[in-house]
Amino acid sequence: MVAAGEEVWLHVATCGEGPDVLVLSGGPGCVNYLSDETLAPHGFRAWFPDPRGVGRSGGGPHDMAQAILDLETIRHELGIAAWMVIGHSWGSDLAVRYALEQPARVKAVIGVAGHGLHRDREWSDAYEAGKSGEPSIAIDFVPEIHDSLWTSFPDWIHQPTLWRRLADTAVPMRFIGAGHDIRPNWPLRQLAALVPRGEFEFVPDVVHDFWHTDGQLWRATITDACTRYL
Known part of the structure; x- marks a missing residue:
């Protein structure tokens, strides 16, 4: 547990040994469903925080700025100078903001x-x-946290x-699309083209939550991505 002020404690799980990697799951408002050593990048020390107000973390509704502060x-508090950041779904967007606001970290x-x-209408x-055709996955979810974070996104x-x-950032960013994701991936391709050290990768024949359906492929994909930045 990490103290985050105002008697709020944030739960952070960890596994592995090696360079530090922060792992952010989607939602917003979901527990960190990626907190599983079988899904963690091999050869790295991974950290999995539950967002404020979700799972075993205290606190309540908050905006993206507070999420970055957390x-x-x-x-x-962990004594880490800087780390790589993996984000899935909403976690990807949060990771981008984190990199822009704290590029040295x-x-x-x-x-x-x-x-x-x-917030594109066609998308x-x-x-x-x-x-309606996406596989349903039972994930602990706090609607109030979702609403407060999503409201601050615009x-x-x-x-x-x-x-x-984004056009000036020195932080390398690799965006990975899932072949059978119902979410169009053009926003990720745009980001990869805009960021000076941006790259786009496409994983065919997998759904949005392929961490759940293809765990071994998920692990191999993020391990390869992290290894590129050693």
Whole structure:
């Protein structure tokens, strides 16, 4: 547990040995469903925080700015100078913001099946049309946390300097699309093209939550991505 002020404690699981990697799951408002040593990148020390107000972490509804502060509190309390950040789904978007706001603390971003920095109507229409066919996975979820984080998302993506900072960032970012994801991956391709050290990778024949359906492939994919930035 990590103290995050105001009598709030954040739960952080860990496994493995090696360079430090922060692992952020999606949602927002979900427990860290990636907190499993069989899903962690091989040869690295992985850290899996439950977001504020979710799972075993205390606190309540908060915005993205507070989420970034919590990640920095965790890093500082663990005594880690800098780490790579893996994010799945919403976690990918949070990882990008973290890298832009704390570039000295983020060695690289690996964003898997992210939403992207937009509120595009055609993208949303494609998601709504396909979501009934997605496999259902039981994940602990706190609606109030989801709502507060998602409400703050437009405030960030509407910042006038956001795209300038993305175009100027020195943090390498690798975005990975899932072949059978109902979410269009063009926002990830755009980010990979914009970021100076950006890359895009496509994993065919896997769904959005392939950490759940293809755990070995998930682990191999993120291990390969992390190894590129050693």
